[in-house]
Amino acid sequence: MARLKLLSSRLYEEKSLVLHRNINHFYYLQKIEEFEFLMVRLKEGERQWLDLKTILEFEYRIVFGQWKKDVRYLRTYLQNRSGGVSIL
Numbered sequence: 001m002a003r004l005k006l007l008s009s010r011l012y013e014e015k016s017l018v019l020h021r022n023i024n025h026f027y028y029l030q031k032i033e034e035f036e037f038l039m040v041r042l043k044e045g046e047r048q049w050l051d052l053k054t055i056l057e058f059e060y061r062i063v064f065g066q067w068k069k070d071v072r073y074l075r076t077y078l079q080n081r082s083g084g085v086s087i088l
Helices: 002-013 017-022 025-082
Strands: none
Touching: 002 025
């Protein structure tokens, strides 16, 4: 990105018609703007991904804790009902 900006600055400073006929300064200005926009979107996406990851981890811990509790209860229930034979 820095190199694109440097080239764009240099093209802005140079007033040679020959140079500007052969190199499209506006192309680089447009690409710099597009890349900056995409980088902002990427950072927003990263923040959203981290938020979603945090929520997912939190929910998973809750579900896993409940699952362990329920499996222990089920194991005890089945052992008591069948006289000690566990299917888990």
